[in-house]
Amino acid sequence: xxxxxxxxxxxxxxxxxxxxxxxxxxxxxxxxxxxxxxxxxxxxxxxxxxxxxxxxxxxxxxxxxxxxxxxxxxxxxxxxxxxxxxxxxxxxxxxxxxxxxxxxxxxxxxxxxxxxxxxxxxxxxxxxxxxxxxxxxxxxxxxxxxxxxxxxxxxxxxxxxxxxxxxxxxxxxxxxxxxxxxxxxxxxxxxxxxxxxxxxxxxxxxxxxxxxxxxxxxxxxxxxxxxxxxxxxxxxxxxxxx
Ligand code: SF4
Numbered sequence: 001x002x003x004x005x006x007x008x009x010x011x012x013x014x015x016x017x018x019x020x021x022x023x024x025x026x027x028x029x030x031x032x033x034x035x036x037x038x039x040x041x042x043x044x045x046x047x048x049x050x051x052x053x054x055x056x057x058x059x060x061x062x063x064x065x066x067x068x069x070x071x072x073x074x075x076x077x078x079x080x081x082x083x084x085x086x087x088x089x090x091x092x093x094x095x096x097x098x099x100x101x102x103x104x105x106x107x108x109x110x111x112x113x114x115x116x117x118x119x120x121x122x123x124x125x126x127x128x129x130x131x132x133x134x135x136x137x138x139x140x141x142x143x144x145x146x147x148x149x150x151x152x153x154x155x156x157x158x159x160x161x162x163x164x165x166x167x168x169x170x171x172x173x174x175x176x177x178x179x180x181x182x183x184x185x186x187x188x189x190x191x192x193x194x195x196x197x198x199x200x201x202x203x204x205x206x207x208x209x210x211x212x213x214x215x216x217x218x219x220x221x222x223x224x225x226x227x228x229x230x231x232x233x234x235x236x237x238x239x240x241x242x
Contacts, residue, residue, distance in 0.1 A: 007154035042135030045069035052140030076200035098124035146213035
């Protein structure tokens with residue numbers, strides 16, 4: 001049985017605490033390599049331009065420079081994030097930008113953040129998956145990142161016809177920064193301000209809370225939660241959710 005198969009049931013909590021930094025990096029690379037052998041050009045990396053995404057993108061590029069990816073952006077991104085995005089797509093033309101520019105009600109991020117994320121984040125992510133004909137999408141999810149991320153597996157098959165690979169699921173926040181420093185990976189300069197988790201400026205704050213995602217959607221029921229791309233079906237959009 002290959003690692004890709006074993007990872008579907010591996011105990012991630014044990015792996016988080018027992019593997020060394022190097023063992024985690026090697027495991028991530030092996031997961032992406034195995035998935036590339038199975039899914040070929042159908043393997044696509046989702047890159048949010050946050051620290052976890054740029055680590056995963058760098059790992060994927062180590063496996064094969066040909067691996068494609070996509071960025072989902074919104075009208076509410078920090079100017080530093082937009083500048084960083086434009087630099088990244090210039091450097092990696094195989095990285096495509098997806099955005100939903102449709103009219104939405106004023107202040108929807110305050111009145112109904114779930115609907116806002118559905119329109120501005122989930123819709124373009126789903127469109128990217130379909131248009132790029134992805135059969136395996138690679139994410140930067142980490143199980144120690146927050147309360148909503150503890151139950152994921154490194155390999156998931158909840159969306160029919162679309163494998164989800166979370167190759168750095170077992171990395172700690174410190175190990176992500178360690179990787180970025182050791183391998184001199186360029187990061188979004190907005191981190192200089194003190195953010196630990198990034199998203200639209202309308203819904204992201206700098207906090208001193210222990211929880212890494214505590215600055216997301218502060219003051220709403222969605223606080224520290226999810227935008228929906230990891231909880232909704234992306235390929236079978238009429239499904240019940242994943
Ligand atoms: S993070 Fe906020 S502004 Fe961005 S899509 Fe979600 S609710 Fe809308």
